Amino acid sequence: MKLMNTLIDSGFESLWQDIRYGMRTLIRTPAVTIVAILATALGISANTTIFSTAYSLILRPFNFPDQDRLIAVWEQNPVLGFKRGSVASGNFVDWNEENHTCERLVAIDQHYFDISDGDQPERFPGSRVTAGFFDTLGATAALGRTLLDQDSEPGGEHVVVLKNSFWRQQFASDPTIIGRTIKLNGESFTVVGVMPPEFNYPFHSGQMWTPLVIDQQMRKDRTGHSLEVIGRLKTGVSRAQANTNLGEISSRAAGQFPDTNSGRTANVVSMTADAVRGVATAMPSLIGSAVFVLLIACANVANLLLARAASRRKEIAVRIAVGAGRWRLIRQLLTESLLLAGAGGVLGLVLSIWAIKSLSKGIPDDFARYIPGWDHFGMNRQVLFFTLAASFLTGILFGLAPAWQAARTNLNDCLKDGTKGTSGAGVRQRLRNTLAITEIALSVILLISAALLIRSLNERLQADLGIRPQNVIAAQVALTGDAYKDENKRREFFDQVLRGVKALPDVLQAGATSIVPISGAGDNSVMFSIVGRPPFERGREPFVQFRVSTPEYFDAIGTGLRRGRVFTAGDDKNSSPVVLINETFVRKYFGEREPIGERIKVSDRTGGTLEIVGVVADVKNDDMDEQPDPAMYVPYAQMAGRTMHLIVHTAGDPTLIASRLRDEVGSLDRSVPVSEIKTMPRMIDERISPKRVMAWVVGVFAGVALLLAAVGLYAVISYSVAQRKHEIGIRLALGAQTQDILKLIIGQGLSLTLVGLVIGLAGAAAMTRALSAFLFGVTATDPITFAGVSLLLAAVALLASWVPARRMARTDSLSALRYE
Numbered sequence: 001m002k003l004m005n006t007l008i009d010s011g012f013e014s015l016w017q018d019i020r021y022g023m024r025t026l027i028r029t030p031a032v033t034i035v036a037i038l039a040t041a042l043g044i045s046a047n048t049t050i051f052s053t054a055y056s057l058i059l060r061p062f063n064f065p066d067q068d069r070l071i072a073v074w075e076q077n078p079v080l081g082f083k084r085g086s087v088a089s090g091n092f093v094d095w096n097e098e099n100h101t102c103e104r105l106v107a108i109d110q111h112y113f114d115i116s117d118g119d120q121p122e123r124f125p126g127s128r129v130t131a132g133f134f135d136t137l138g139a140t141a142a143l144g145r146t147l148l149d150q151d152s153e154p155g156g157e158h159v160v161v162l163k164n165s166f167w168r169q170q171f172a173s174d175p176t177i178i179g180r181t182i183k184l185n186g187e188s189f190t191v192v193g194v195m196p197p198e199f200n201y202p203f204h205s206g207q208m209w210t211p212l213v214i215d216q217q218m219r220k221d222r223t224g225h226s227l228e229v230i231g232r233l234k235t236g237v238s239r240a241q242a243n244t245n246l247g248e249i250s251s252r253a254a255g256q257f258p259d260t261n262s263g264r265t266a267n268v269v270s271m272t273a274d275a276v277r278g279v280a281t282a283m284p285s286l287i288g289s290a291v292f293v294l295l296i297a298c299a300n301v302a303n304l305l306l307a308r309a310a311s312r313r314k315e316i317a318v319r320i321a322v323g324a325g326r327w328r329l330i331r332q333l334l335t336e337s338l339l340l341a342g343a344g345g346v347l348g349l350v351l352s353i354w355a356i357k358s359l360s361k362g363i364p365d366d367f368a369r370y371i372p373g374w375d376h377f378g379m380n381r382q383v384l385f386f387t388l389a390a391s392f393l394t395g396i397l398f399g400l401a402p403a404w405q406a407a408r409t410n411l412n413d414c415l416k417d418g419t420k421g422t423s424g425a426g427v428r429q430r431l432r433n434t435l436a437i438t439e440i441a442l443s444v445i446l447l448i449s450a451a452l453l454i455r456s457l458n459e460r461l462q463a464d465l466g467i468r469p470q471n472v473i474a475a476q477v478a479l480t481g482d483a484y485k486d487e488n489k490r491r492e493f494f495d496q497v498l499r500g501v502k503a504l505p506d507v508l509q510a511g512a513t514s515i516v517p518i519s520g521a522g523d524n525s526v527m528f529s530i531v532g533r534p535p536f537e538r539g540r541e542p543f544v545q546f547r548v549s550t551p552e553y554f555d556a557i558g559t560g561l562r563r564g565r566v567f568t569a570g571d572d573k574n575s576s577p578v579v580l581i582n583e584t585f586v587r588k589y590f591g592e593r594e595p596i597g598e599r600i601k602v603s604d605r606t607g608g609t610l611e612i613v614g615v616v617a618d619v620k621n622d623d624m625d626e627q628p629d630p631a632m633y634v635p636y637a638q639m640a641g642r643t644m645h646l647i648v649h650t651a652g653d654p655t656l657i658a659s660r661l662r663d664e665v666g667s668l669d670r671s672v673p674v675s676e677i678k679t680m681p682r683m684i685d686e687r688i689s690p691k692r693v694m695a696w697v698v699g700v701f702a703g704v705a706l707l708l709a710a711v712g713l714y715a716v717i718s719y720s721v722a723q724r725k726h727e728i729g730i731r732l733a734l735g736a737q738t739q740d741i742l743k744l745i746i747g748q749g750l751s752l753t754l755v756g757l758v759i760g761l762a763g764a765a766a767m768t769r770a771l772s773a774f775l776f777g778v779t780a781t782d783p784i785t786f787a788g789v790s791l792l793l794a795a796v797a798l799l800a801s802w803v804p805a806r807r808m809a810r811t812d813s814l815s816a817l818r819y820e
Helices: 003-029 029-060 091-100 133-137 164-171 218-219 239-256 270-275 277-311 313-323 327-363 381-407 411-415 424-460 487-502 553-557 583-591 652-668 681-725 725-733 737-772 782-811 813-817
Strands: 070-077 082-085 102-115 122-131 159-162 181-184 186-195 208-211 225-233 265-270 472-478 508-513 527-531 543-549 561-564 578-582 599-602 610-616 631-635 644-648 674-679
Touching: 003 029, 003 327, 029 277, 029 327, 029 381, 029 681, 070 270, 070 599, 091 102, 091 218, 091 225, 102 133, 102 181, 102 487, 122 674, 133 225, 159 164, 186 652, 208 610, 225 239, 239 265, 265 270, 270 277, 277 327, 277 381, 277 424, 277 681, 277 737, 313 737, 327 381, 424 681, 424 737, 424 782, 472 652, 472 681, 487 508, 487 644, 487 652, 508 553, 553 644, 578 583, 583 610, 583 631, 610 631, 652 674, 674 681, 681 737, 681 782, 737 782
Parallel strands: 122 208, 159 186, 543 631, 578 610
Antiparallel strands: 070 082, 070 225, 070 265, 102 122, 102 225, 159 208, 181 186, 472 644, 472 674, 508 543, 508 644, 527 543, 527 599, 561 610, 578 631, 599 610
16 A cells, blocks of 8 residues: 555656646746647637537537437428428327327417506417426426426416516516416416426417416317427337337328328427537538548647647657656657646636627527527536547647657757757658648638638628618417407408508508418418319328418518509408419429419418409518418408517618507507517528628637648648758859748748648538528539639738748858858
8 A cells, every 4th residue: 555655746746747847847948838729729719619519509409308219290291391290189189098108298389468557468379288288398496386287277267477587677686476377378377387487488488388288179170280299208118119009099080180290200300419400410511620620730739749749859868868768758748738728728718708798699599498408508617628638638638749750859969069959850741731731621612611601691691681761660469368359340340550651751651461471470271172174192292381462562571573463452351362382383393384363262261262462472481491482461451360460661771761660559458568679681690690700710719720830831831941041042042032932931832832722622622512591692613712712821821931042042051051
């Protein structure tokens, strides 16, 4: 035991000696130390930032127990090509009652709740959920209780559970809230619970949860697809087994109800994977970019350490001569590398904290609510552990090659007087050149990726969206309660509102529509058939986007008419039903045939047929990337719904009339809420913000990579020049001119750059294909981008080579000949 303690003490003393010596060595070469720490910090910061993002938004977006057993269940129709269709209540009942693989399935209905207790009615998003919602997720209330099974039974008491942030903001964190009655949609609800701050599901910024009662009518409904379904697998059951089980139930339903269920089946996926699918598509590219930055940083620092090790050859030879073993030398040099990595890790952590804050500000709050895990995005213990591990591995990675090369120093050559210690110099120079080429190649890939994303972003912003967003504002108006059961009252209300809005100063046009384009408000799809043509095969009926609009809507939002006419005041409830279709609808279902005058029948919407009277321009989908979907518009006067969005085009700043919109609605009925007031440019900015952030992140990484590559190339050329100073002195003495020396040295730098460019361009041609899903208006192998990046890197390499070349060319031959 005593011997063991002695060995441990000796080991610690030896380690402490290495640390002290390493610190003194690093302090003696401050320039190399500072550059190495900065390069390491940039590499570690990039990876820490991306790991923090991946951990919060992909690996652990939720903090539910047994998260791997939680599933999402969608309806899919492989023939029609959709996999994430909302679920009909009748199909949900079948799955819930007949399956033997899930502990429980739960249905969620996204819903709006109007609170009119104050002077100004307000509308908040929330969810109606079936029995067992909170139990399935393993969530308990912070105050009161969650929903019980009996709460979801027909005739049960109206109860509500509040989100923690909603309780704090609307009720000032009142601890006596439990048992209080609040008015939601004109009905009294008793508050029975408040959830903990971390509970946020569904992650669409829902502020409350009420029971969803599946009555007899809903049990039979297989046409209204509006539910989201989640569940918990039984212990030992896989998702594949659950998918098979629910698929069998769906097959039986398809046989019993062919008109509604033909071709439909269940699609069981991980709840976490389903929630993070959008972020997950971008993460591999961001992770790859961050790793490239780290590799470039490591190559850069390794080059610096190789140069420093070359200058320490005699010191190392002396240590070998007095008995130091090679492994002892490697340990000492690796200790110095780890000290550099540790300092770089600390600085990198500080930089990543700043970067994470910048990232969190890059996504608008109204869009961030749709990103699971965003509310706890930031630093945590796992991120700190990752930074520590990354620092250690980075120190080993960039320190191992220089340490191994230094430990192989030839003792005899280094100790001879007048000898420059050239043994192994060729190997070291080849290694340094290889590292420089690697930096250049990786930089090319990052620069091209960033350039493609930035060009794509610019193309997306310049693209024709099918609307004119400038000076346009939208506001949702919902007519709830029994007062507006009658369609005539709804028509009259919106007619009066639009007349009042049009009379406001600076208002040029005003209309209304059921769904605002590019707002992320979801879609409303219907099946249809064309009169006079054979019906579509059962189970293959196509879906089109369905909109309800007033005649003035198209002028207000700037969607152009391509042929025929738009709606007029004469298209009312007493006239023949009409419909407008978009250009994609024409191309897909009419081809070269003239659509004007044709008639279509819309399932579950009208009893008769609709005459096509006009074709309007395509409008981009919410993601703004894919081709527009087929769409149809019917006049509000012929199909008056309860919820519409006012669309107002103004001569000046549209935000100035936001309060006036509330006043106009309030002048008719103060109980009607006006919500989601936003300008169209703001909506577009929200939808495009993730791609803008991705372009910004990759662009920053590319800029860092370019800087590091330039520093690395400069270091290689400077070291090579120093090694060849005696040779250059002879050339100068024999009559070489300044331009000859410049050509010699710059040629060496450009030759390394050319090799790196060739490798990088080949790698970029392969790697950028992964970015295809994020590109718009530009291909992954765009020749302009590839050529532009090549010229930029060549210019940077020329500058990095010219500086040491110019310095050497100014040296007189006598001092160069005396150089040792």
